[in-house]
Amino acid sequence: MNLSNPKSLNTEFFQQLYQKNPDPWQFATSEYEAKKYAATLNALPRNLYQSGFEIGGSIGILTEKLARRCQSLLSVDVSDIAQAQAIDRCQHLHNIKFELMSVPKSFPTESFDLIVLSEVGYYWSWEDLHKAQDLIVDRLQSQGHLLLVHWTADRGILSLTGDEVHNDFLRLVPDKLKRIKSVVEDKYRLELFEKI
Ligand SMILES: C[S@@+](CC[C@H](N)C(=O)[O-])C[C@H]1O[C@@H](n2cnc3c(N)ncnc32)[C@H](O)[C@@H]1O
Secondary structure: OOOOOOOOOOHHHHHHHHHHOOOOOOOOOOHHHHHHHHHHHHOOOOOOEEEEEEEOOOOOHHHHHHHOOEEEEEEEEOOHHHHHHHHHHOOOOOOEEEEEOOOOOOOOOOOEEEEEEEOOHHHOOHHHHHHHHHHHHHHEEEEEEEEEEEEOOOOOOOOOOHHHHHHHHHHHOOOOEEEEEEEEOOOEEEEEEEEO
């Protein structure tokens, strides 16, 4: 574990990003993101999940795709600016519930058979990452899936690196999670776990 003690990036940071640019990571237009989203969906072993939870849904590009693989999907984000775009983008889909939520300060009380953490874990401090891990494991149903996808190319302004996030989840294997897929690409890493 890295011994430095970074802070979690707060809501204000993300609000300012979305105020300056409605799609700061070019999720809607980037070929890299489109390929990564295809790999993300392709990594899911089940065609249909009963109840999915997406942490950090942003402007809803991945949300819209995930909703086609879930009977119901809860998508949360800290930014109302981003989430307003997601709600607009997904208005034709009636199985998505949107909530403003800062994980791990808040967490849904229900359980899920799919939890997706895509490009969010590295904004957390170690403490928040560990709190989030406990909550995720607690609310993931037995044999439910946890999908992690994170950029690994550089740290930039991130609190943690993508590799630090993924490696830290490996502490939960084999007692709480089983790793069933691991993909390492040039710029990102994807890992799929099943709850024991
Ligand atoms: C880089 S985007 C990832 C979007 C999407 N998951 C994807 O892979 O395309 C990160 C999103 O996470 C949200 N976010 C950051 N910290 C969060 C937290 N603690 N709880 C919920 N959402 C958070 C940000 O507002 C932002 O919209």
